[in-house]
Amino acid sequence: MTETRVFFNFDVTADSHTLAAYRQRGGYQALEKVLKGMQPIDVENEVKASGLRGRGGAGFPTGMKWSFVNKQSPVIYLCCNADEGEPGTFKDRWIFENTSHQLIEGMIIASYALKVRHSFIYIRGEFDLPYRRLMEALKEAKEAGLVGEKILGTEFSCDIIVHQGGGAYVCGEESSLLTSIEGFKGYPKNKPPFPAVKGLYQKPTVINNVETLATIPWILANGGATYAAIGTEKCSGTKLFGVSGHVNRPGLFEKPMGYSYKKLIYEDCGGILGGKELKAVIPGGSSTPVLLPSEIETLTMDAEAVQAAGSMLGSGGVIVIAEGTCMVRLLQVLSRFYAHESCGQCTPCREGSAWMNDIITRISRGKGVKGDLERLECITKGIMGNTVCALGDAASMPVNGFLKKFRHEFEYFIEHGRSMYDGRLEI
Amino acid sequence: MIEITIDNKTVEANEGETVLQAALRNGIEIPHFCYHPCLSIAGNCRVCLVKVDGRPKLMPACNQTVAPNMVVETEAPEVQSARAAVMQFIMLNHPGDCGICDKAGECRVQEYQFKYGMAEPISIEPKHHKKKFNYLSERIVLDNERCILCSRCVRFTREVSKSAQLGIVERGSHSYVARLDAQPFDDPYSDNVLGICPTGALLSREFMYKSRVWYLEPVRSVCTRCARGCSVNVWRRKKHWYVRSLGEEKNITAYRISPLENPEINGRWICNTGFDLHKFMARPRAMAPMMAGNTVTVDEASAEANRLLAGATNPAIILSAHASNEELQAFKEKLSPRVQVYTREDYCPAEGEVVEDDLLIRADKNPNSYSVHAMFGQKAFSAAAGHDVVIVWGDQVDYTSLGNAKIIHLTSYAPEQETRADVLLPISTTFERSGTFCNFEGKTNRFEQVFDKPKLVQHASDLFGRL
Ligand SMILES: Cc1cc2nc3c(=O)[nH]c(=O)nc-3n(C[C@H](O)[C@H](O)[C@H](O)COP(=O)(O)O)c2cc1C
Ligand code: SF4
Ligand code: SF4
Ligand code: SF4
Ligand code: FES
Numbered sequence: 001m002t003e004t005r006v007f008f009n010f011d012v013t014a015d016s017h018t019l020a021a022y023r024q025r026g027g028y029q030a031l032e033k034v035l036k037g038m039q040p041i042d043v044e045n046e047v048k049a050s051g052l053r054g055r056g057g058a059g060f061p062t063g064m065k066w067s068f069v070n071k072q073s074p075v076i077y078l079c080c081n082a083d084e085g086e087p088g089t090f091k092d093r094w095i096f097e098n099t100s101h102q103l104i105e106g107m108i109i110a111s112y113a114l115k116v117r118h119s120f121i122y123i124r125g126e127f128d129l130p131y132r133r134l135m136e137a138l139k140e141a142k143e144a145g146l147v148g149e150k151i152l153g154t155e156f157s158c159d160i161i162v163h164q165g166g167g168a169y170v171c172g173e174e175s176s177l178l179t180s181i182e183g184f185k186g187y188p189k190n191k192p193p194f195p196a197v198k199g200l201y202q203k204p205t206v207i208n209n210v211e212t213l214a215t216i217p218w219i220l221a222n223g224g225a226t227y228a229a230i231g232t233e234k235c236s237g238t239k240l241f242g243v244s245g246h247v248n249r250p251g252l253f254e255k256p257m258g259y260s261y262k263k264l265i266y267e268d269c270g271g272i273l274g275g276k277e278l279k280a281v282i283p284g285g286s287s288t289p290v291l292l293p294s295e296i297e298t299l300t301m302d303a304e305a306v307q308a309a310g311s312m313l314g315s316g317g318v319i320v321i322a323e324g325t326c327m328v329r330l331l332q333v334l335s336r337f338y339a340h341e342s343c344g345q346c347t348p349c350r351e352g353s354a355w356m357n358d359i360i361t362r363i364s365r366g367k368g369v370k371g372d373l374e375r376l377e378c379i380t381k382g383i384m385g386n387t388v389c390a391l392g393d394a395a396s397m398p399v400n401g402f403l404k405k406f407r408h409e410f411e412y413f414i415e416h417g418r419s420m421y422d423g424r425l426e427i
Numbered sequence: 428m429i430e431i432t433i434d435n436k437t438v439e440a441n442e443g444e445t446v447l448q449a450a451l452r453n454g455i456e457i458p459h460f461c462y463h464p465c466l467s468i469a470g471n472c473r474v475c476l477v478k479v480d481g482r483p484k485l486m487p488a489c490n491q492t493v494a495p496n497m498v499v500e501t502e503a504p505e506v507q508s509a510r511a512a513v514m515q516f517i518m519l520n521h522p523g524d525c526g527i528c529d530k531a532g533e534c535r536v537q538e539y540q541f542k543y544g545m546a547e548p549i550s551i552e553p554k555h556h557k558k559k560f561n562y563l564s565e566r567i568v569l570d571n572e573r574c575i576l577c578s579r580c581v582r583f584t585r586e587v588s589k590s591a592q593l594g595i596v597e598r599g600s601h602s603y604v605a606r607l608d609a610q611p612f613d614d615p616y617s618d619n620v621l622g623i624c625p626t627g628a629l630l631s632r633e634f635m636y637k638s639r640v641w642y643l644e645p646v647r648s649v650c651t652r653c654a655r656g657c658s659v660n661v662w663r664r665k666k667h668w669y670v671r672s673l674g675e676e677k678n679i680t681a682y683r684i685s686p687l688e689n690p691e692i693n694g695r696w697i698c699n700t701g702f703d704l705h706k707f708m709a710r711p712r713a714m715a716p717m718m719a720g721n722t723v724t725v726d727e728a729s730a731e732a733n734r735l736l737a738g739a740t741n742p743a744i745i746l747s748a749h750a751s752n753e754e755l756q757a758f759k760e761k762l763s764p765r766v767q768v769y770t771r772e773d774y775c776p777a778e779g780e781v782v783e784d785d786l787l788i789r790a791d792k793n794p795n796s797y798s799v800h801a802m803f804g805q806k807a808f809s810a811a812a813g814h815d816v817v818i819v820w821g822d823q824v825d826y827t828s829l830g831n832a833k834i835i836h837l838t839s840y841a842p843e844q845e846t847r848a849d850v851l852l853p854i855s856t857t858f859e860r861s862g863t864f865c866n867f868e869g870k871t872n873r874f875e876q877v878f879d880k881p882k883l884v885q886h887a888s889d890l891f892g893r894l
Contacts, residue, residue: 168598185595190470190490344576344595344602346471351516354600358552375549382512385484386473 004230006218006238008254012098017133019140022101028146030221031105034112035154038220040071043113047216049224051236055091056081056172056209057285057315059235059303068196069204071115077205078111078119079181080213083165083172085124086285087337088317091240092210094252096123096130099214100137104147104160106216111158114206118159122177125165134162169341173389174207175199176343187345188389211240231257235302239316246273246322246425257302264301265320277323280405284314286334287394289401290321311401326419327406331398332357332364338395349392352383356399368414373403431497440493447475447488450501457501458510458539460517460625461577462489465695466586469578474513474539478503485509507543514544520555520600521626522572530627532640536575557603564611566618566699567629571603574628580604580620587696588616588786604628615781615788618702619695622685631702634683642668643682649864649874650684650701651749651857652774654791656866657693657701660685661858661877679878681705681858691870698788700780711841713853715883720847725883729893732835732850736765736894739816743767743832745808747821748793750887751862752871755795755802757888766818769808770799773821789867794857797865818894819848820887837887854887855880 010016010025022028034043048063069076080103084092095103103121111119123131138160141147149157163181165171171186178200180186199205215237219227228236235257241264244250248270255264261281265271272278278293283301289311291299299305303313321330339357344350356379359372380396387393403410412420431440433455440449445468450457460472468490476485478500485506488499500506518540525531557571576595581604584593592614594607606612620629645660662682664670670677684704686697700707716728723731736742744766746755774792776782783790799805808817810830817832822840826848836848839856859880863873880886 170598190468190487192490192492339599342599344597344599347473347513347516347575350576350600350602351519354555355516355519355550355552362552369551375551378512378549382509382515386476386509386512388470388473 003256004238005254006215007095007099007102007240010099017098017100017137019101019137019144022099026221027101027217028105030217031108031146032152034109034220035152035156040113040115043109043220046220046224047113050219050227051224051234052212052215052219052227053235053303054209055211055215055239055316057086057312059313062208062212065196065208066110066114066206068194069114069206070197073204075201075203076114076116077200077203078107078114078116079174079177079200079205079207080107080119080121080210081172081174081177081207082121082123082127082210083169083177084127084210084315085169085172085341086287086315086317087334088242088244088282088319089285089315090242090244091252091316093124093127093130094240095210095214096127096134098133100134101141102217103134103210103214104137104141106213107160108147108151108158109216109220110206110208110213112156116158116206118161120181120200121160121162122171122181123162123164125167131162131164138162168343169337170343170389170391173391176389177207178205185343187343188391190388232300232302232304234304235313239301241301241316241318243269243318243320245318245320246276246325247271247320248273255301258300258305261296261299261301261318264318265296269320272320272322274322278320279323279325280321280327282317282319282321282398284312285317286319286337287397288312288314289397290405292405322425324421324425326421326425327402327409328360328364328413328419331402332360334398335360335395338391338398342391342395343389346388346392348383349387349389349395352379352392353395355379356395360399363410363413364419366413366417368410368417370414372414373407373410376403429493429495431493431495431499433499434501442493444493445489446477446479446486446491446493446497446499449493450488450499455501457488458543459489460535460539460575461579463579463582463623466579466582466623469582472513472517472575472577474510474517474543476506476509476513477501478506510543511545514540515549517575518544518548519550520557520572521575522554524573525627528573528627529630529635529640530573530624534627535625536573555600561605562611563606563629564613564617566632566702567612567621568632568635569604570628570630572628573626574604574624575626576602576604577625579623579625580629583616583620583623584614588614588619590614590616592617593620615699615784616696616786618699619686619697631683633706638664638677638682645685645687646877647687647873647875648704648857648877649794649872650697650704651794651864652700652704652707652792653787654789654793654796654867655693655787656794656864656870656872657697657787658687658689658872659697659701659704660687661705663877681708681877689872692866692872693787696787698781698786700788708856708858712856712881712884713838713841713851714881716853717847717851719849725852725885728850728852729890732852732894735816735833735835735849736818739814739833741767741812741814742816742818743769743808743812743814744818745769745771745820745824746799746803747837748773748791748796748799749821749857750795750799751857751860751864751874752795752798753862754886754888755798758891759802761891762894763803767812767814768803769806770796770803771807771824772796773823791867794866795864797867797869801865801869837890839884852890853881853884854890855884859884860886 052062053059175189176186195205335357339353342353383392438453459475461469470490475488477488561569643662650657818835826846834848835850858877
């Protein structure tokens with residue numbers, strides 16, 4: 001059976017990203033169908049029926065998110081979250097580079113459903129080619145009357161405004177993304193109020209991930225039920241999984257939800273580098289708790305299954321770790337990242353993330369002392385659930401996960417002042 | 428009004444208000460650093476976390492709107508441990524140098540650490556250091572190590588004084604409060620941040636190391652520097668701590684001025700001129716009665732004044748807009764029928780001073796013009812009227828503008844002019860008596876006596892009985 005593909009349904013060539021190429025593979029037909037023959041509420045219902053869940057990390061049902069917005073409000077905004085900052089995640093960039101038009105089409109359809117006149121794309125500041133490709137595509141789309149005034153000759157108008165980020169991971173968090181667009185320092189906001197009630201410029205706002213929005217055209221073209229039939233019952237459709245780490249063929253894969261992790265690693269990615277044993281998998285971006293080989297033995301890639309295994313599907317960035325890797329030093333890299341990226345607004349995350357990094361760095365320099373691990377656990381307990389945004393949790397979960405699964409390595413490092421796996425990992 | 432339950436107590440809450448506001452109004456304490464009633468909700472310190480309706484995720488009380496029948500727990504074990512954790516984080520890189528910190532004794536970090544902190548710190552890391560003496564302006568120094576990044580000062584300059592001169596720069600644990608542009612923090616309301624800073628990060632350069640706050644006590648007073656007449660606290664040494672041998676002047680020193688909350692008049696703020704009220708009051712005083720430049724006794728001076736008045740054919744008085752309502756009343760009863768009454772503004776805006784703005788500062792730089800005008804109308808002195816004796820009440824008067832009249836001057840401060848008054852009678856300042864002023868809107872505001880008056884100085888109201 002050939003698998004249904006929402007993204008990987010064309011060959012990437014030198015001009016496969018252009019409007020002409022996108023049109024050739026059926027692009028903008030869904031938009032035409034929607035604008036000329038559907039009511040906004042029908043679009044929303046179709047998305048609800050598809051069971052599509054947010055691809056940004058939290059996995060919130062997209063149709064439901066849209067339904068929270070009061071459509072009577074005179075101004076509603078849509079923001080596409082293209083900040084893609086979670087280590088291990090590199091799917092949105094592929095969409096921009098190769099099929100920006102798919103996102104644009106998805107955004108216009110979503111804007112139509114949500115009665116949005118101005119929508120925004122908040123794109124990661126470090127993205128260069130993706131940004132250029134997006135701007136080219138927007139220009140083409142505007143010239144072709146697919147974005148802007150009276151789209152496709154209908155009464156519907158919608159502009160897309162692109163905002164480049166300044167290089168802060170935290171600006172991927174939805175409320176700080178809005179603050180950043182408004183021109184302020186990207187501090188997350190306390191919720192409530194939720195963006196659906198008071199978002200960008202105090203107006204109701206929907207924030208969706210790039211992949212989420214780029215899936216919309218397919219759903220409208222093929223029907224929500226068709227999409228819902230793919231994947232598992234509670235987690236429908238296909239998803240882009242970026243595999244990095246110690247595999248022979250790292251890269252981006254589109255797989256139906258419920259695909260097996262083992263198959264992904266051993267078949268699609270050609271197994272572990274150098275034929276080594278698998279040591280651990282971080283299943284959904286660096287903030288998700290790490291899993292042991294035994295735990296992914298039968299694990300499938302859908303939100304419910306991964307959650308039952310004690311982790312999260314997250315953004316779909318799978319990080320594969322081979323035997324011989326020092327988990328202490330790996331955690332040090334992660335904790336440094338989160339300490340560096342904490343916005344510093346709220347006390348527990350600002351102080352706690354830096355503190356954890358101090359301790360883990362000290363351990364990884366051979367200066368660990370007894371009590372450090374208990375101290376770390378005490379810190380994560382003080383952070384989790386007590387912060388303004390989820391970055392505090394994101395910084396704590398890997399620490400808890402690593403300490404739970406690889407405690408002996410940390411204890412060894414503290415006791416002997418050196419890693420169980422000295423030297424560089426030989427591949 | 429809706430009912431909510433806080434710690435098994437049913438309390439009334441206003442619709443739309445937050446749990447923290449309802450609790451504080453009902454005398455239930457929930458710790459808070461970043462919440463301030465006059466500023467927007469930041470919700471960043473996280474020390475106010477409480478349990479709402481039994482849900483496992485704790486909510487910041489400062490950002491939680493009340494709902495009918497809401498059940499709030501402020502002492503649940505999870506709440507206590509979250510609070511202790513937050514205090515642990517606050518103290519993590521806090522220098523804890525209370526011994527040399529002026530805020531000690533009125534510092535919220537100190538207070539909460541004792542009340543809610545963990546018994547023992549669990550950190551063994553060296554503390555992260557930040558810049559300790561940061562020049563903000565000639566008035567304020569900022570210690571970034573002591574700052575807990577509650578953003579109160581930043582929100583104050585954005586939302587109240589509107590100068591937007593402060594901000595938090597960098598991110599994560601490197602964040603620090605800074606001036607946003609190169610110029611000094613010269614906001615005319617800048618000193619208010621000293622009071623709202625919950626810790627010893629923002630300190631007055633003038634008050635620095637002058638006294639521990641527990642030796643001092645506040646006395647209710649009124650700022651006399653403009654017609655707003657803001658309520659202030661004047662901080663004097665407690666009687667119990669009076670210095671008895673060396674340095675007795677400390678006992679009669681006003682150490683600092685702070686705003687006193689008065690919703691009718693000034694809310695919780697005063698301007699920097701108000702913060703300098705004690706310096707204004709500390710100018711060289713007129714300490715002894717004088718006649719034509721020579722020191723005399725009180726009796727001699729009053730006798731001479733009486734003689735001049737008795738012999739006058741056309742006496743006049745120029746009233747002071749710094750006189751209290753009580754003094755004006757005494758004057759009205761005892762002396763006014765015998766003299767022609769004129770009024771004036773003792774003080775006019777100084778060069779470089781903010782003349783008037785839409786927050787507090789008024790163009791009339793005197794505290795009681797309202798009552799003077801209400802009781803005696805408004806009439807400027809004119810030398811052409813040919814007065815032979817003029818009583819001048821208050822300072823800042825130019826004798827040469829009074830023509831050839833004999834001058835009886837009632838003043839608190841030593842006049843700095845060539846010519847001398849025929850009789851000079853020193854009178855008490857607002858710090859040395861109690862009374863009331865009416866501000867420009869006619870609102871009455873009371874001030875209490877802070878210090879005893881010097882021996883040879885008299886209250887103006889007593890003088891009128893004797894003249
Ligand atoms: C610290 C942090 C960083 C985040 N970064 C991203 C990001 O880079 N891209 C993204 O799409 N969502 C990110 N999210 C998730 C968003 O807050 C939000 O849930 C998502 O954009 C919603 O879109 P979706 O419903 O389509 O998933 C982040 C969340 C947190 C807490
Ligand atoms: S949790 Fe961290 S990133 Fe989020 S608001 Fe607090 S300090 Fe900022
Ligand atoms: S200086 Fe004071 S008021 Fe300003 S952020 Fe720091 S602790 Fe808060
Ligand atoms: S506004 Fe006027 S009364 Fe208030 S503190 Fe300033 S000078 Fe004094
Ligand atoms: S007072 Fe509520 S978070 Fe600071």
